Amino acid sequence: MNHDSLHRWRIAGVVASAVIVLTVPVYAIKESRARAVPPPLDAGRATFVGRESCVSCHESADSAWRGSDHDNSMAPASEATVLGNFNDAAFEYGEISALFYRRDGKYFVRTEGPDGEPGEFEITHTFGVEPLQQYLIPFPGGRLQSVTIAWDVERGEWFYLYPGQDIPYDDWLHWTRAGQNWNGMCAECHSTNLRKGYDPSSKTFTTTWSEIDVSCEACHGPGSRHVEWAEIPPMARPESENYELLIRTGGVSSRQQVELCAPCHSRRTELGDYDHTRVEVLDNQVPAVLEEGLYFADGQILEEVYVYGSFVQSKMFRNDVRCSDCHDVHSLQLVREGNELCLQCHRADTYDSYDHHFHKKIHEGRPSDGALCVKCHMPERPYMVIDYRADHSIRVPRPDLTLEIGVPNACGQSGCHDDEPVEWSADHYQDWYGRAQKPHYGTILAAGREGNAEALEDLIRLSQDDLYPAIVRATALSLLGAYPGEAATAAFNLALQDGEPLVRYTAVLNFTPTTPEELVELVAPLLFDPVGAVRMQAATRLAGISSGLLRPYQQEALDEALTEYREAMEYSLDFSFAGFNLGNLYSRLGEPQRAEEYYRLAIEIDDLFYPAKANLAVLYNSMGRNQEAEQLLRQVLEAYPEQFDVAYSLGLLLGELSRYDEAAEYIERAASGMPQHSRAHYNLGLVLQFLGRNAEAESALLNALELEPDNLDYLYGLADHYVKLGEFSKALPIAERMIETYPENPVGREIRTFIERALASPPEN
Numbered sequence: 001m002n003h004d005s006l007h008r009w010r011i012a013g014v015v016a017s018a019v020i021v022l023t024v025p026v027y028a029i030k031e032s033r034a035r036a037v038p039p040p041l042d043a044g045r046a047t048f049v050g051r052e053s054c055v056s057c058h059e060s061a062d063s064a065w066r067g068s069d070h071d072n073s074m075a076p077a078s079e080a081t082v083l084g085n086f087n088d089a090a091f092e093y094g095e096i097s098a099l100f101y102r103r104d105g106k107y108f109v110r111t112e113g114p115d116g117e118p119g120e121f122e123i124t125h126t127f128g129v130e131p132l133q134q135y136l137i138p139f140p141g142g143r144l145q146s147v148t149i150a151w152d153v154e155r156g157e158w159f160y161l162y163p164g165q166d167i168p169y170d171d172w173l174h175w176t177r178a179g180q181n182w183n184g185m186c187a188e189c190h191s192t193n194l195r196k197g198y199d200p201s202s203k204t205f206t207t208t209w210s211e212i213d214v215s216c217e218a219c220h221g222p223g224s225r226h227v228e229w230a231e232i233p234p235m236a237r238p239e240s241e242n243y244e245l246l247i248r249t250g251g252v253s254s255r256q257q258v259e260l261c262a263p264c265h266s267r268r269t270e271l272g273d274y275d276h277t278r279v280e281v282l283d284n285q286v287p288a289v290l291e292e293g294l295y296f297a298d299g300q301i302l303e304e305v306y307v308y309g310s311f312v313q314s315k316m317f318r319n320d321v322r323c324s325d326c327h328d329v330h331s332l333q334l335v336r337e338g339n340e341l342c343l344q345c346h347r348a349d350t351y352d353s354y355d356h357h358f359h360k361k362i363h364e365g366r367p368s369d370g371a372l373c374v375k376c377h378m379p380e381r382p383y384m385v386i387d388y389r390a391d392h393s394i395r396v397p398r399p400d401l402t403l404e405i406g407v408p409n410a411c412g413q414s415g416c417h418d419d420e421p422v423e424w425s426a427d428h429y430q431d432w433y434g435r436a437q438k439p440h441y442g443t444i445l446a447a448g449r450e451g452n453a454e455a456l457e458d459l460i461r462l463s464q465d466d467l468y469p470a471i472v473r474a475t476a477l478s479l480l481g482a483y484p485g486e487a488a489t490a491a492f493n494l495a496l497q498d499g500e501p502l503v504r505y506t507a508v509l510n511f512t513p514t515t516p517e518e519l520v521e522l523v524a525p526l527l528f529d530p531v532g533a534v535r536m537q538a539a540t541r542l543a544g545i546s547s548g549l550l551r552p553y554q555q556e557a558l559d560e561a562l563t564e565y566r567e568a569m570e571y572s573l574d575f576s577f578a579g580f581n582l583g584n585l586y587s588r589l590g591e592p593q594r595a596e597e598y599y600r601l602a603i604e605i606d607d608l609f610y611p612a613k614a615n616l617a618v619l620y621n622s623m624g625r626n627q628e629a630e631q632l633l634r635q636v637l638e639a640y641p642e643q644f645d646v647a648y649s650l651g652l653l654l655g656e657l658s659r660y661d662e663a664a665e666y667i668e669r670a671a672s673g674m675p676q677h678s679r680a681h682y683n684l685g686l687v688l689q690f691l692g693r694n695a696e697a698e699s700a701l702l703n704a705l706e707l708e709p710d711n712l713d714y715l716y717g718l719a720d721h722y723v724k725l726g727e728f729s730k731a732l733p734i735a736e737r738m739i740e741t742y743p744e745n746p747v748g749r750e751i752r753t754f755i756e757r758a759l760a761s762p763p764e765n
Contacts, residue, residue, distance in 0.1 A: 046222040046246050048193045048210035053227050058216075064330035070214035072129035073190040077107045081126045083133045084151035084158065091149055093160040098149050100158070109135070109147060114176035116169035121147075125212075127182070127190065129153070131386050136182050142197070142205035144182035148175040152386055161384055172576075172606040179606075183207045184574040188274065189264035192218040195273050200573040200601075219260065219329075221246030221276035246276050249329075254322035258311065261323055262287065266308035267294060269577070271532060271568040282501045282533035289506060290475040292449050296407040298398070298442025299472065301391045304383045310392040313469045321345070342373040358432050370416060379413040399425035400437055405446040441472050448479030451676035453707070456483045460491040463503075470500040477503065481510035482676065484708070496522060501531040508537045520549045527557040536565040540581075544588035576602040576609040583612065587619055595619055610636040614646050621653060629653055644673030648680050655687055663687050671700065678707035682714055689721055697721060710741050719751050728755045 055062045065071055075081040086107050089100045098111035106122055113119035125136040125144065133151045136144040148161045162173070173179040183205040188194050193210035210217065217223050225244040229237060242248045249260065259281050263274050268285040278284050287309060288294055294303045299313045311317050325344065328335055336344065339352050350356060351373070359370030369375050376397050380388040397410040402422045411425035412418045444462050447455035462468060463476040477495055480488050488511075495507035508526060513519045519541065526538035539561030547555055565585070572578035579602030586595035596619060602612035613632045620629035633650040636643055651666030664687045671680040685700035701721055705714045715738045722731035732755050738748030 045225070047224040048217050048222045049224045049227055050211055050217075051215040053223065054216045057230060061216075061330045064328060065215075068330065068332050069129060070218070070332060073127075073214045074212050075126050076212070077123050077126055077135070082107060082123075082135075083126075083129070083153055084135070085156070089158065091158040091160075093149075093163075095166065096149070096160060098147075098158070107135070109137070109149075111147070111149070112169060114139075114169060114174075123147075127186070131388075132159075132384060139176070141203060142183070142207060144187075144207075145176055146180045146182055146186065148180060150384070154386075159385060163385060170607075172608065178574060181574065184572075188270065190214065192216075193222070196571070196574075198571070198574045200570060203574075205574075214264075219247065220249060254317065254320040257322040257324065258308070258317065262308045265306045267303070267305040270572060271536075272571045278532070280501060280531050282505060282531045286505065286533050287471070287502065289471055289478050289502070290445065291478065296442070297405050297446035297449060298395075298401055298407045298440060299393055299445075300395070300407055301381060301389070301393075304389065307389075307392045309471055311394075312471050313393040314395070316394050318469070339371075339373050358428075375416065376410045379408070379410040381413075397425075397429070398437070398440065399429050401440060401442055402426070405443055407442060407446075441468060441476075445472075445475060445479065448476065448482075451482055451674075453676065455479075456485070456487065459483065460487055463491050463495060470502050473498075473500070474502045474506040477506045478510055481512075493522065496526065501529075501534055504529065504531070505534045505537055508534060508541060516545055516549055520545060520554075524550065524554045524558075527554060527561050532564060535561045536568060539565050540585060540588075543585055544590060573601065574605070576606040576612060578602075579605065580609070580612045580615065583615060583619075587615070592619055592623055608639055610640055610643060610646065614643075614649060617649065617653075621656075626653060626657060630657075642673060644670045644677075647673070648677070648683075651687075652683065655683075660687055660691055664691060664693075671703075676707060678704045678711065678714070681707070682717060685717060685721070689724075694721075694725060712738065712742055712745065712747075715741070716747060716751075723751070723755065723758075726758075728759055731755055 051062070072081075084100060086100045086102045091098045091100070096112070098109050100107075100109050102108070108120055108122055110118060110120050113121070121137045123135040124138055127134040127136055127146060130153045132153060135147050135150075137147060139145050148167075149158055150161055151157075152159050167173050169176065171177065171179075178184065183196055183198065187196065187207055187209075191209035191212050192215045193208075195208045197206035197208060198204075199206070220226075223245065225246075229240055229244040232238075247260065249257070252260070256279075259279075262268075262281050263284055266281075266285070267288040269288075270285050271283070274284055281287060288305065290297075290299050290309070290313075294305055295309070296302050299310070301310055314321075323329070324335075326334060326341060334341055339348075343352060346352075352371075354360070357371055357373075357376065360368050361371040362368060363370070374390060377394050378390040378392065380390050382388050398407075399409045399411055399422055401407050402409045402412070403426055409422070409425065410416070411429070412420070412422065417425060441462055444455060444458040448459050459476045459480045463473050463480060465473070473495075477492070480491060492507050492511040495503050498504050498507070504526065508523060513522060523538050523541050526534055527542070529535045529538065539558055542550075542558055543562060550558065562585075566582070569578040569582050569585075573582075579598040579600075583595045583597075583599035583602065586592075586598060596616065599612045599616035599619065602609055603616070613636050617629040617632040620626065620632070630650065630653055633646055633653065636646045637650065640646070647666045648670035651663045651668075651670060654660075654666060655663035664684065667680060667684045667687060671677065671684045674680055681700045682704035685697045685704065688694075688697035688700060698718075698721060701714065701718045705711065705718055708714060715734055719731045719734040719738070722728070722734065732752065735748050735752040735755060738745070739752065742748060
């Protein structure tokens, strides 16, 4: 369990969407490259039989597996498995203290408990083996909780997983709370045939597994049919596809093998227990795109993202390199050491040479790290304080991008040249390889994250270019949602037909049509998508739509997909994001009581999960419960002052309550913090106009119009502002623009007529 990178807002839905008009129709979904994956055998009567049933025929694989990280992923606490010092070992870190000891052959820790008071807790399981080992403690309701003091195997000492942080006992991240809960946070990838077994009504777990560690059937699927087939004398065995194994692991493409590992080795949102019957990644989970907070803008790892999202960006993945080319699939060890690993494919005289890496192999009488391929192409970052993980995007170092967009580069990482300024690395790089650098998608994503207007065309191009990885194209779409307009509309429409499931999913998630009819036209076909996550996301977008807009077969498909979605979210109701998403769903379905129930469930799990509070406030506002709505929004802003979208919501609410001075304060804060949010500038102009702050109102309305020059609301608002001030010479050209841009709308002509009459009849003295 990674305690550095627990992603508090693991959200499959959105708080609010940018408005994007879609006009181009959706046609048939293109054939997906992922569809080349052969379906697994019918699960039928296949059951899990355990590793011991495999050993007699697969001794070499079993021998390699023994002692591996998979073998040691979890175990009952015993003399053989516990590595930490439990000989009355005291630990202190700031206000945190613990005593680790043994009694009657059992292992205990005395430390702060769920009520903030010291207590004794028995440790029943070890978790992991190197470079650190964690320990699990049983709690009521079937929970196992992970202590946030871990054992450093190399140094032989206890250490705290949250250095510099004071986590109170009632915080989601405290070791006794949901953020450190093994059942939901860790179990799915540390045991075989894991069934989480969460009951939302009782808030309890009945978590089960067939084997406590990651064993044969974790990858190959339930093996009973294979064992039955293998027990038949060889000459009598019937012809069998894949030897009656449920999951095909041999003779598969690189993509198939990488996606076989993805259910555990990716940053993701789970859609249910992994049952080995669904071969498409997005039937089992939704991998995170290169979102801010998880990845740097150029796709380098920031938080712990578990390899998949990095590797699928790489040129290696594009050229059919797979996990097993570098790692033994059973021992998990590298198949070769040092540069020999890379020289399996790359010419030594070209790449393992001074003319390529410009580093001596021997420096001051010792081997030099600078000549190692991985030091430049797979820099490491520490997670959980001491666990260094390599970036598997296997990229070329780019110190120029460090200067341009602030991302790290290998020269200044891993303790190599971190004492030198970035310019030093960039100058050497240019001397060695020349000044010309290939364009990198990181500059586009960085501009998109900042909301730069000029990023629009680049984001569209990136989203449509098949030469870029699907995860990069999907990330571009996730940022494109903040750019309304016809160009973005066309890009989303193409993405809805894309061959890559992650691209289609992200397109459905991030666009917003202007009319219900457009929504049905564009999204309803995706109710029949072959991939579960896409169907479910389409269903959430259509939830609450008038049944009169759907054909009977579409309504039937919508009902089925909504059932899928509910089941997926109910599976994760031990997390805030699932309650939040169900709250959003029932709000759309016009069931405010159920929506409130799920929003409150999300807040109960994590009181700092602000999206649930923000959306519950919106719900309360729609129900006329404005005092409660205001209280929630102020709570969010107190905890997160820079949540400008929440400041905007509070400003609008205060305006609705006729508290205009306060409204102006919060909308102005939102407009300053979200300079590309045109509607915030527009509403700021309206409220400032009401307060008589006319010059400021004009400036805000002009800002809105600059961002969206053809927006009818903004044109009308500015013209109306000038008319009210009697500044008809300024109002008239705005009215002319309205007539030219919207010739079929009478409002422009009406304003022009009013202005002409006013100019023809000057006021009497």
